[in-house]
Amino acid sequence: MRTIFPTSGAVHFSTRGEYGVRLMVELARHHGHGPVSLAEIADHEELPRPYLEQLVVSLRDAGLVSSTRGAHGGYALTRDPEEIRMGEVLRALEGPLAPMVCASEDPAHAAVCGRSGFCTVNPLWIKVREALATTLDSVTLADLTRPRETAHPFHAGTAADPVSLRA
């Protein structure tokens, strides 16, 4: 009997993704006011600091944050929150966002499948990957810093789109 919620469900972001995004949001809130230490973030968000230390390496390697060492050091965004797409953040944290090896953006990875060419379900995974990428790249870090009561949490392109906020 599979549990009702097998950790989370079919498609799953790990705590890396979850904590990492929250860390980035926190950095966005302090953007322009100097670096923020992991201790502060860990305290404010109630997250294990040693784990954040491990996480943030990926973000630094991806060039999303810069670090300043020593006392009063910490991390800061390298770009304005409006310029950082959540797709970049999650790729950095969790790896290529493909639901299946055969659906990787990188053709080299996709090739390891073997069933390429005759597999008729591959287009489904591709479509999933595209939907995911489009969605994540359409949201910026700035969108996640606004309080939820705001009228338009995500800059709704046209009017008449209350779906995105009241899910």
Place this chain on the structure above:
Amino acid sequence: MRTIFPTSGAVHFSTRGEYGVRLMVELARHHGHGPVSLAEIADHEELPRPYLEQLVVSLRDAGLVSSTRGAHGGYALTRDPEEIRMGEVLRALEGPLAPMVCASEDPAHAAVCGRSGFCTVNPLWIKVREALATTLDSVTLADLTRPRETAHPFHAGTAADPVSLRA
């Protein structure tokens, strides 16, 4: 050093999802010609039969396939392939398709998060879930039975949409 491909990537369907979908496709191909045994499918798709036996229970419980026992028995779809959305299949196989507990369709599950109400990143996970659901529910099993060379693998709503096939 996280491996380049951590099993698959950020968002990941397990082999349950992969094998289960391939099983369903195989059933769709034989739809209307009596039940197909797992031995045949396992042989044709080169998948471990005992594992398929375990898998197919979820599909049966979800009412997607019916079974007939005894010699010459096997499994068959309960509906026409055109009527079976891949969202249903994957929910049955992998559980609720939410990337995060707080983004579950079921409000009871979503409530376990605690951060509800003030968490500003929750809308992102909701949006991901919606994109995923919309995508998966827009593809039917029939779409996956057609050979790939077909002009329109997924019934493209409007013309000028070659994106979906050539990814």
Place this chain on the structure above:
DNA sequence: CTAATCCCGACGGAATCCGTCGGAATTTGT
């Protein structure tokens, strides 16, 4: 010099994933 902070590598318990195995129940064909 001290405190704060980033940086780095290693380690380990827990959970999940990916099946395997053995056998019971049911149906068909001979």
Place this chain on the structure above:
DNA sequence: ACAAATTCCGACGGATTCCGTCGGGATTAG
């Protein structure tokens, strides 16, 4: 009646991944 084919069911176990913890080194500010 018997044998073969098949679904059905529950348990088990190795491998991998996840989720952190821990200890210490390097760097900077005061």
